[in-house]
Amino acid sequence: MLVGLTACLPAAPAAPTLAPTLTHTPVPTSGQSRGLLLLRGPYLQSVAANSIIVAWETDRPSHGEVVYGEAEEYGASVADPALGARHVVTLTGLAPYTLYHYRIVSDGEPLGADAAFRTAAGPDQAEFTFVVFGDTRTQHQVHREVVARILEQGTDFVLHTGDLVDNGWDTGQWAAFFEIERELMARASLFPALGNHESNSPLYFDFFHLPGNERWYTFDYGNARFVCLQVDGFADFGPGSEQYGWLEETLVANTQPWLFVYFHVPLYGSVPPHSAPFAEMEETAQRALAPLFERYGVDMVFSGHKHSYERNEVNGVTYIVTAGGGAPLYWAGEREPTQAAFARAYHFVLLEIDGDCLKATTISVEGEVLDQLERRIDAATLPFLPGQD
Known part of the structure; x- marks a missing residue:
């Protein structure tokens, strides 16, 4: 539980800029792999403290391998058999x-430049950063500009609140999404939520490699737990449903100081349904x-x-709508009585996170700060840990 607008200690610094990543242009290779084109990726998935998934796609069948190490000389490798x-x-x-550092290779020949990632913070690491955004489904140039701003932050990982594309069944739209996100996803793991425009398409599950059943899932990062739900019109989330039972079990089991939940359709928002x-x-979600x-x-x-930015404060929980990743912006209707901030802007x-302090900054595509808040954990509401007196 958060406490008011209590000022924190100086927030954790943004992660340092990582090593050079792949360019947006498919790279032909030499030797045995001459003419092989990289169509998608490499992109990072499901980063954890001791592991990470690297995925990519080429224009024709090939052998694949990842070489990696703490220096550009690498020293280790894992091959896809x-x-x-x-x-x-x-x-x-x-x-x-x-x-x-890492690089993907095929038949001993590189498929692109050296790239780099940072593994997840372990339970003893209480300083890290992450970015949340969503609704990137159309207006690719705006999406590209938002991603460019995110890259300036050097974030550790990214959450996406859904509607990655306009039509989840359209392979061309997914190709455009991954091309725009190429540099970001080569540096930082993207953890998406399903939106209604994904339309429950199997392509989503082909491209992403997420924890659990990939529809709703949880992961820990540093001193925080993150819970992703499927609230998109294609899955039941009410009492008695499989998802509701899983959610309650996950929340009950949490022992992390910070607890975040994300999904597509919001509980509160001034933009009309x-x-x-x-x-x-929305009404069902509020009740359930x-x-x-x-x-x-x-x-x-x-x-x-709801293509805008909005923050509502409801009974000790902060609800943030972040839906300004590229899709056309919406106008607000009647103001929510719990509204603390609103902006019709791409952002x-x-x-x-710095221990028990959190700083959230909403940044527009032009670089303007739209909203900012600092919070501190209320120690009295922290989860009880085994062994505590």
Whole structure:
């Protein structure tokens, strides 16, 4: 649970800029792999303290391998034993919150430049940053400009609140998404939530490699727990559903000081619902989910869908709509009585964790600060840890 607008100590510094990453242009290779083109990636998935997934796709079947190490000389490698166009390689045995260089190769020939990632912070690492944004489905130039601003922050990882593309069944739209996100996803793991425009497409599950069942999942990073839900019109989340039961079990089991939840359709927002079904979904979510968030001490809830930025403070929980990643902006209707901030602007939210302090800064595509808040954990509401007196 968060305490008011209590000022924190200086926020954690942004992670340092990582080593050069791949360019946006597919790179032909030499030797045995001459003419092989890199169509997608490499992109990072499901970063953890001791492991990370590296995925990529080439224009034709090939052998794939990741060479990596704490220096550009690498020193270690993992190969995908299958011959194919799509490759998914998991690197294990890594050190927490450590910078690694990596490169993908095929038949001993590089498929691009050296890149770098940082593994996740372990439970003893309480300083890190992350970015949240969403609704990148159209207006690719705006999406590109938002990503460029995010890259300036050197963030550790990224959450996406859904509607990555306009039509989840369109392979061309996914190709455009990954091309725009190429440099960012080569540096930092993207943890997306399903939006209604993904349309429950199997392509989403082909491209992303996420924890759990990939629809709703959880992961820990440093001293925080993150919970992703499927609130998009394609899955039940009410009492008695599989997702609701899983959510309550996950919240009950949490022992991390910070607790964040994210999904697509928001509980609160001044932009009117698109249609009656979405209005009903919002009302159902308020009745079903808000009591769980309040009961189990969720600190912040991030959503998208309503193309704007908005922050509402409701019964000790901060609800943030971050849906300004590229899709056309919406106008607000009647102001929510719990509204603390609103901006009709393309943007992202940068969060900096420094122990028991949090700083959230909403930054527009032009670089303007739209909203900023600092919070400190209320020690009286922290989860009880085994062994505590």
